[in-house]
Amino acid sequence: MDKGLIRRGIRRCSTGQFLAWLTPWVAMLGFGVLAIGLCLVKGLNQTNMDNRFAFGLWIFLDLTIIALGAGAFFTGFLLYILRREELRAVINSAVVIGFICYSGAILVLMVDVGQPLRAWFTFWHPNVHSMLTEVTFCITCYLTVLAIEYAPIMLKNRQLRKVPSFLVFEFELHKVMPVFAAVGTFLSFFHQGSLGGLYGVLHGRPFAYREGFAIWPSTFFLFILSAIATGPAFVLLTTWMVSKVARKELVRKNVYSLLAKISGWLLIVYVGFKSIDTLVWLNRTAPLSGVSPIRFYAWAPFDIWLLFVEIAGFGLLPALIFLSPARRRSVPWMIAGSLLACAGVATNRFVMTIQTLAVPTLKFEPFMLYYPSWQEVATFLFVVAYGVILYSLSFRYLTLFPQERDLQH
Amino acid sequence: MNTAHKPKARYGMVIDLDRCNGCGGCAAACAVENNVPPAAPKASDRTGLTWMRIYRAENGRSFPENRTAFFPISCQHCGAHTPCVSVCPQNAVDINPETGVVSQIPPRCLGCRYCMTACPFHARYFNWSDPEWPRDMENALNPDVSVRMRGVVEKCNFCHSRWQAAVAKAAANGKREIDPADYVPACVEACPTEAIAFGNLDDPRSEVSRQSRAPNAFRLLAKLGTDPKVYYRSDRDWVRRMGDTDVAYESEASRG
Numbered sequence: 235m236d237k238g239l240i241r242r243g244i245r246r247c248s249t250g251q252f253l254a255w256l257t258p259w260v261a262m263l264g265f266g267v268l269a270i271g272l273c274l275v276k277g278l279n280q281t282n283m284d285n286r287f288a289f290g291l292w293i294f295l296d297l298t299i300i301a302l303g304a305g306a307f308f309t310g311f312l313l314y315i316l317r318r319e320e321l322r323a324v325i326n327s328a329v330v331i332g333f334i335c336y337s338g339a340i341l342v343l344m345v346d347v348g349q350p351l352r353a354w355f356t357f358w359h360p361n362v363h364s365m366l367t368e369v370t371f372c373i374t375c376y377l378t379v380l381a382i383e384y385a386p387i388m389l390k391n392r393q394l395r396k397v398p399s400f401l402v403f404e405f406e407l408h409k410v411m412p413v414f415a416a417v418g419t420f421l422s423f424f425h426q427g428s429l430g431g432l433y434g435v436l437h438g439r440p441f442a443y444r445e446g447f448a449i450w451p452s453t454f455f456l457f458i459l460s461a462i463a464t465g466p467a468f469v470l471l472t473t474w475m476v477s478k479v480a481r482k483e484l485v486r487k488n489v490y491s492l493l494a495k496i497s498g499w500l501l502i503v504y505v506g507f508k509s510i511d512t513l514v515w516l517n518r519t520a521p522l523s524g525v526s527p528i529r530f531y532a533w534a535p536f537d538i539w540l541l542f543v544e545i546a547g548f549g550l551l552p553a554l555i556f557l558s559p560a561r562r563r564s565v566p567w568m569i570a571g572s573l574l575a576c577a578g579v580a581t582n583r584f585v586m587t588i589q590t591l592a593v594p595t596l597k598f599e600p601f602m603l604y605y606p607s608w609q610e611v612a613t614f615l616f617v618v619a620y621g622v623i624l625y626s627l628s629f630r631y632l633t634l635f636p637q638e639r640d641l642q643h
Numbered sequence: 644m645n646t647a648h649k650p651k652a653r654y655g656m657v658i659d660l661d662r663c664n665g666c667g668g669c670a671a672a673c674a675v676e677n678n679v680p681p682a683a684p685k686a687s688d689r690t691g692l693t694w695m696r697i698y699r700a701e702n703g704r705s706f707p708e709n710r711t712a713f714f715p716i717s718c719q720h721c722g723a724h725t726p727c728v729s730v731c732p733q734n735a736v737d738i739n740p741e742t743g744v745v746s747q748i749p750p751r752c753l754g755c756r757y758c759m760t761a762c763p764f765h766a767r768y769f770n771w772s773d774p775e776w777p778r779d780m781e782n783a784l785n786p787d788v789s790v791r792m793r794g795v796v797e798k799c800n801f802c803h804s805r806w807q808a809a810v811a812k813a814a815a816n817g818k819r820e821i822d823p824a825d826y827v828p829a830c831v832e833a834c835p836t837e838a839i840a841f842g843n844l845d846d847p848r849s850e851v852s853r854q855s856r857a858p859n860a861f862r863l864l865a866k867l868g869t870d871p872k873v874y875y876r877s878d879r880d881w882v883r884r885m886g887d888t889d890v891a892y893e894s895e896a897s898r899g
Contacts, residue, residue, distance in 0.1 A: 284689035288756035348754020348794025438726035438763030524866030524888030598700035
């Protein structure tokens with residue numbers, strides 16, 4: 235039925251099969267719409283957040299998917315600026331994933347804030363001292379860049395190519411793509427950093443507060459590093475997942491191996507800096523605020539094991555897997571490494587968001603925890619469903635993996 | 644962002660914890676004065692609006708050595724590196740240069756709650772629900788204070804409307820300075836044990852200034868360097884230690 239839209243020489247499942255695949259995701263999308271509607275109509279009393287847990291599941295997952303979405307800008311940077319031509323095999327997929335991650339995060343943020351219609355106030359009377367202002371500006375601009383990067387991928391569709399002006403536009407866009415890649419890289423570096431800065435500047439929260447360089451706390455740099463280290467691993471992971479679902483090879487093995495190698499080197503650098511930062515924080519920064527840091531971990535759910543798991547289990551271990559040439563010849567090892575690396579960035583964002591709020595500041599306040607409501611979970615499932623649907627449509631009708639046609643013959 | 648500028652006056656409080664019996668009169672008076680709505684259905688002590696909140700602290704000993712103190716905590720109106728001011732993305736939090744009072748501007752607030760995350764005193768509250776008053780109770784609202792809408796943050800402002808009224812009265816009498824007796828926040832007025840002193844900390848003749856310099860006076864989380872303008876007093880050592888930054892052992896922690 236939709237054969238005319240599919241690229242020539244590419245095998246895709248039947249329309250019926252495709253619709254059957256989409257059905258559960260559309261159902262999940264509908265469930266999410268219900269939850270979002272409740273939050274927007276009735277207010278944030280639909281969530282389990284409270285005055286202590288002013289940030290919750292949504293902010294934690296937003297930060298995680300924005301970090302994972304870093305694969306888009308970083309792959310663009312490696313391809314267009316550093317000329318790693320092998321990555322042309324995954325750049326389109328990375329851009330689509332980046333677009334999904336960023337647009338999804340912004341969508342959840344719009345539900346998360348109490349007065350979404352006032353979002354434009356940040357542009358009208360911005361507080362230039364706030365990390366959140368910087369995040370808002372950069373994420374908005376970068377989503378625009380991602381939309382521009384997405385455009386030529388869409389315009390390459392078999393039917394859209396028939397419109398001559400689209401073809402010219404797409405050709406012209408391609409010529410300036412390195413410029414957008416550079417702009418995207420600049421914007422992304424800053425907002426990934428500022429997302430880390432959000433917590434690092436909180437001098438009222440000794441658990442989160444970090445010293446740093448000039449106006450930037452160390453978390454600014456650590457968030458950039460962890461995002462660019464995990465981004466390629468996430469591109470690797472998603473490419474593998476798509477190839478499993480589609481039951482075909484999409485890229486050559488050397489692409490997986492290159493992504494793993496890049497991720498490995500960056501992870502090892504990240505683990506090094508993160509370890510130094512943790513030691514400085516435990517031995518200098520926190521004591522200067524009058525806190526014995528071991529007390530941060532005096533509560534079982536967030537015991538010191540979490541710190542070791544984050545740095546060693548989800549940082550050092552995947553780095554060592556990726557840096558071993560033997561492991562890089564094995565796809566299962568690379569997938570295991572990618573899963574660990576992605577879990578690492580999620581753990582880090584969890585610790586910075588949730589554990590920061592769980593640790594009390596006043597001596598007569600207890601440690602606290604919060605459990606998200608079904609509306610919070612369903613709102614996030616909406617983003618997952620939206621991502622899967624948009625990616626599925628893009629995979630079916632657009633060229634996300636240029637090597638796919640050669641590999642199937 | 645360094646917010647340590649010199650205001651014309653520096654209003655602050657001293658709360659004598661040895662006098663406070665935790666009756667909650669200050670919190671009730673605050674809610675009435677500032678049109679804080681009654682708790683929404685299903686609201687908990689974690690989602691309510693309590694500009695002035697009474698925390699209970701215990702010395703951690705067993706009977707008969709166990710002792711209790713009550714800490715009335717409102718916004719501490721930090722004077723240096725004010726955590727909430729620097730983080731707000733749209734300048735909805737400001738320090739009044741006339742009074743040093745940290746003010747919240749609800750009509751400009753996005754409801755992102757970053758300021759709540761930044762505040763070490765947990766003194767900021769979010770409107771999780773639409774504010775609703777029982778029928779006819781709306782007639783008792785204070786006409787000088789705007790009610791806030793759902794989805795914004797609010798907190799103590801040292802009864803700003805009373806300061807405005809005092810300024811207006813002084814102007815009507817041709818004076819530039821207000822009479823200190825004309826500006827007294829509702830909590831101070833309501834305290835039955837007169838545990839709260841209020842006034843200009845920079846005025847060496849004021850009672851609040853004198854008390855803030857007393858040897859048994861201290862501030863909460865002073866090591867964080869936020870220069871709070873709310874002081875506490877107690878002759879009991881263990882109560883004064885409660886103001887330290889160190890995170891509590893769970894067994895010591897108790898909550899009001």
